[in-house]
Amino acid sequence: MRVKVSRKAHFNAAHRLYNPEWDMDKNQSVFGLCNNPNYHGHNYELIVSVTGDIDPVTGYVMDMKLLKDLIKAEVEEAFDHKNLNVEVPEFQTLNPTAENIAVVIYNKLKPHLDSSQELEVVLYETPRNFVTYTG
Amino acid sequence: MRVKVSRKAHFNAAHRLYNPEWDMDKNQSVFGLCNNPNYHGHNYELIVSVTGDIDPVTGYVMDMKLLKDLIKAEVEEAFDHKNLNVEVPEFQTLNPTAENIAVVIYNKLKPHLDSSQELEVVLYETPRNFVTYTG
Amino acid sequence: MRVKVSRKAHFNAAHRLYNPEWDMDKNQSVFGLCNNPNYHGHNYELIVSVTGDIDPVTGYVMDMKLLKDLIKAEVEEAFDHKNLNVEVPEFQTLNPTAENIAVVIYNKLKPHLDSSQELEVVLYETPRNFVTYTG
Amino acid sequence: MRVKVSRKAHFNAAHRLYNPEWDMDKNQSVFGLCNNPNYHGHNYELIVSVTGDIDPVTGYVMDMKLLKDLIKAEVEEAFDHKNLNVEVPEFQTLNPTAENIAVVIYNKLKPHLDSSQELEVVLYETPRNFVTYTG
Amino acid sequence: MRVKVSRKAHFNAAHRLYNPEWDMDKNQSVFGLCNNPNYHGHNYELIVSVTGDIDPVTGYVMDMKLLKDLIKAEVEEAFDHKNLNVEVPEFQTLNPTAENIAVVIYNKLKPHLDSSQELEVVLYETPRNFVTYTG
Amino acid sequence: MRVKVSRKAHFNAAHRLYNPEWDMDKNQSVFGLCNNPNYHGHNYELIVSVTGDIDPVTGYVMDMKLLKDLIKAEVEEAFDHKNLNVEVPEFQTLNPTAENIAVVIYNKLKPHLDSSQELEVVLYETPRNFVTYTG
Numbered sequence: 001m002r003v004k005v006s007r008k009a010h011f012n013a014a015h016r017l018y019n020p021e022w023d024m025d026k027n028q029s030v031f032g033l034c035n036n037p038n039y040h041g042h043n044y045e046l047i048v049s050v051t052g053d054i055d056p057v058t059g060y061v062m063d064m065k066l067l068k069d070l071i072k073a074e075v076e077e078a079f080d081h082k083n084l085n086v087e088v089p090e091f092q093t094l095n096p097t098a099e100n101i102a103v104v105i106y107n108k109l110k111p112h113l114d115s116s117q118e119l120e121v122v123l124y125e126t127p128r129n130f131v132t133y134t135g
Numbered sequence: 136m137r138v139k140v141s142r143k144a145h146f147n148a149a150h151r152l153y154n155p156e157w158d159m160d161k162n163q164s165v166f167g168l169c170n171n172p173n174y175h176g177h178n179y180e181l182i183v184s185v186t187g188d189i190d191p192v193t194g195y196v197m198d199m200k201l202l203k204d205l206i207k208a209e210v211e212e213a214f215d216h217k218n219l220n221v222e223v224p225e226f227q228t229l230n231p232t233a234e235n236i237a238v239v240i241y242n243k244l245k246p247h248l249d250s251s252q253e254l255e256v257v258l259y260e261t262p263r264n265f266v267t268y269t270g
Numbered sequence: 271m272r273v274k275v276s277r278k279a280h281f282n283a284a285h286r287l288y289n290p291e292w293d294m295d296k297n298q299s300v301f302g303l304c305n306n307p308n309y310h311g312h313n314y315e316l317i318v319s320v321t322g323d324i325d326p327v328t329g330y331v332m333d334m335k336l337l338k339d340l341i342k343a344e345v346e347e348a349f350d351h352k353n354l355n356v357e358v359p360e361f362q363t364l365n366p367t368a369e370n371i372a373v374v375i376y377n378k379l380k381p382h383l384d385s386s387q388e389l390e391v392v393l394y395e396t397p398r399n400f401v402t403y404t405g
Numbered sequence: 406m407r408v409k410v411s412r413k414a415h416f417n418a419a420h421r422l423y424n425p426e427w428d429m430d431k432n433q434s435v436f437g438l439c440n441n442p443n444y445h446g447h448n449y450e451l452i453v454s455v456t457g458d459i460d461p462v463t464g465y466v467m468d469m470k471l472l473k474d475l476i477k478a479e480v481e482e483a484f485d486h487k488n489l490n491v492e493v494p495e496f497q498t499l500n501p502t503a504e505n506i507a508v509v510i511y512n513k514l515k516p517h518l519d520s521s522q523e524l525e526v527v528l529y530e531t532p533r534n535f536v537t538y539t540g
Numbered sequence: 541m542r543v544k545v546s547r548k549a550h551f552n553a554a555h556r557l558y559n560p561e562w563d564m565d566k567n568q569s570v571f572g573l574c575n576n577p578n579y580h581g582h583n584y585e586l587i588v589s590v591t592g593d594i595d596p597v598t599g600y601v602m603d604m605k606l607l608k609d610l611i612k613a614e615v616e617e618a619f620d621h622k623n624l625n626v627e628v629p630e631f632q633t634l635n636p637t638a639e640n641i642a643v644v645i646y647n648k649l650k651p652h653l654d655s656s657q658e659l660e661v662v663l664y665e666t667p668r669n670f671v672t673y674t675g
Numbered sequence: 676m677r678v679k680v681s682r683k684a685h686f687n688a689a690h691r692l693y694n695p696e697w698d699m700d701k702n703q704s705v706f707g708l709c710n711n712p713n714y715h716g717h718n719y720e721l722i723v724s725v726t727g728d729i730d731p732v733t734g735y736v737m738d739m740k741l742l743k744d745l746i747k748a749e750v751e752e753a754f755d756h757k758n759l760n761v762e763v764p765e766f767q768t769l770n771p772t773a774e775n776i777a778v779v780i781y782n783k784l785k786p787h788l789d790s791s792q793e794l795e796v797v798l799y800e801t802p803r804n805f806v807t808y809t810g
Binding site for chain 3: 557559570571572634635636637638639640642643667668669670671672673
């Protein structure tokens with residue numbers, strides 16, 4: 001009996017979208033307002049889901065408290081109230097689009113899970129824009 | 136790295152459910168209140184998702200602004216503040232159930248996407264009723 | 271100890287905004303898309319609040335079940351899956367704007383409450399537009 | 406044309422997590438606050454989805470009213486305002502974790518569906534914790 | 541410049557509504573399902589609002605972190621994952637209706653605020669039922 | 676018949692909280708993570724409400740389209756995708772707390788309303804923190 005368990009979390013951060021190999025005009029035409037060199041920001045809403053077998057002894061796929069703590073340690077402490085471009089190592093050379101942030105979060109969480117478990121990361125950049133990555 | 140990017144949109148419309156090959160009694164027993172010949176209406180909430188590879192140059196699967204504009208051109212301008220049965224050509228001969236509306240939206244959007252991209256349409260008819268179509 | 275108790279409800283309806291004393295051009299310039307003569311529709315979300323003293327015997331200001339039943343009898347049965355302009359008597363001569371619908375709901379509910387109780391009606395026409403009427 | 410139709414429902418219940426084969430200390434260390442022998446409770450939000458072909462005669466995969474009634478008969482009447490551990494037979498010997506509740510709901514609903522239809526159960530234990538079971 | 545600052549919080553609890561001076565039949569007829577002697581439960585959502593002057597030095601009416609910590613100390617630690625009737629002293633002799641819970645929360649928080657500040661407590665018992673108390 | 680009409684809007688921005696008359700340690704102890712000199716950001720959700728009499732000719736207190744356009748011109752174009760501290764003149768010498776942002780929005784909108792109309796500004800900094808200003 002494989003079940004997917006999901007946990008919502010939250011972090012606030014500043015970011016800017018641009019490609020350092022392009023000039024300002026090209027960045028402006030591709031990224032528009034998101035290219036503001038003074039940064040803008042978001043309340044990112046995150047849903048992390050782990051799919052695995054129900055442990056018949058506990059009735060849990062994974063203790064939600066452990067999943068909450070894992071998200072806090074790996075994602076919230078690294079990203080919350082940060083400037084993603086300036087302060088988060090993964091985005092020194094990677095454009096912090098929602099797509100890339102979701103992939104980075106996936107890669108930070110996956111090693112902490114059992115190899116039999118599948119991981120899904122959903123990241124809301126705004127209430128109307130979100131992305132999903134499953135590896 | 137395939138990622139699903141999703142965009143929420145919105146339109147209001149009037150509709151009526153009925154099968155013109157049935158008499159009023161049969162329509163009433165199958166469609167109940169939804170068969171009201173004077174129409175009723177909904178705030179339809181729409182989530183359009185496109186799954187594809189992240190473009191390493193932009194960090195985007197698809198520019199959300201383009202997806203927003205595509206939904207506006209193909210769906211909102213065609214359906215918003217309209218009577219679906221009376222004013223939308225696709226529903227002249229097709230019952231505008233949530234299922235059929237989702238299929239019509241899918242068929243309107245799909246030709247505008249890259250053939251390597253997958254499309255998913257989620258349509259909320261009310262906050263408690265919604266449908267999902269993936270082709 | 272006066273407490274406000276609130277209950278959410280829901281109805282779907284079609285409507286059209288127009289002033290019969292104006293010609294089509296004037297109606298179009300004032301009401302725009304909302305003037306569509308074929309109607310459009312909404313999922314109206316309603317929050318009805320009653321403020322009164324806590325009854326020390328029950329701990330209730332008003333039994334929420336009674337409030338739910340009152341909303342069902344007076345509002346949902348009268349408006350749900352209806353065409354407001356065509357089928358609801360109050361809107362035969364009154365433009366069914368959100369403002370006017372809220373006033374009509376208030377006037378239908380108020381006589382059923384204790385004279386010592388205050389009534390507030392909040393009506394969402396869309397998730398982004400709503401009105402509040404307190405008499 | 407296979408479409409997934411989804412219906413949200415709701416029930417409130419009390420429960421307690423524990424394994425009767427463990428002593429109190431072990432239960433406390435695994436289940437923490439959820440092990441409170443006096444019970445705690447939740448507003449469970451449920452999303453039941455049925456995937457099947459659109460019936461060309463009605464435009465429905467399944468009449469949402471029938472799905473609503475099925476959820477009411479099989480889930481709400483059995484679980485709403487109940488103590489899951491004490492009053493619901495399935496949890497006499499099964500720990501009422503969100504995972505196990507979702508599996509029980511799935512098993513109660515599945516026999517009522519057409520064999521060609523797929524079922525998905527999503528259960529929110531809190532706004533931040535939820536599980537998904539697809540059989 | 542008086543501003544109202546609001547903070548959302550959450551707790552889960554079991555409860556039962558009844559009046560010990562009434563017999564079982566009377567309790568059943570007034571409180572219905574909520575009278576279940578085995579308890580049921582809710583995810584209570586709480587919004588605490590403090591109205592006061594903006595401190596020109598900080599730009600705050602009140603540090604939201606302090607408000608969050610106050611709610612945690614006074615409300616969440618006292619009520620979360622508890623049986624309100626059995627484990628919370630205030631409800632030994634007071635029926636834990638939403639109205640009474642809101643008043644108890646108000647009375648626990650008010651002494652910690654500045655006398656120049658006003659307090660409002662909004663308590664959601666379910667997503668459709670909520671109460672507001674302002675002293 | 677005075678009715679309050681409300682419109683939701685949205686903007687994303689970066690900001691930093693600090694008092695330039697304090698040293699870094701004092702700013703850190705008061706504003707914590709919000710004092711990050713590299714900025715962080717939010718999806719601000721805004722609800723603007725105007726209370727006035729229903730115009731008997733239109734049935735409107737105020738055309739929601741005009742209110743939407745006013746919010747766009749005065750708030751969204753000034754704040755969206757901006758760094759509040761660096762790019763918005765009002766916050767050159769005013770700490771951009773939620774309280775102060777709400778007051779600035781109020782002061783920008785009020786002159787555009789009829790003197791008989793009242794204005795209320797609700798600003799969500801996060802889904803759990805929000806402020807209300809009514810002048």
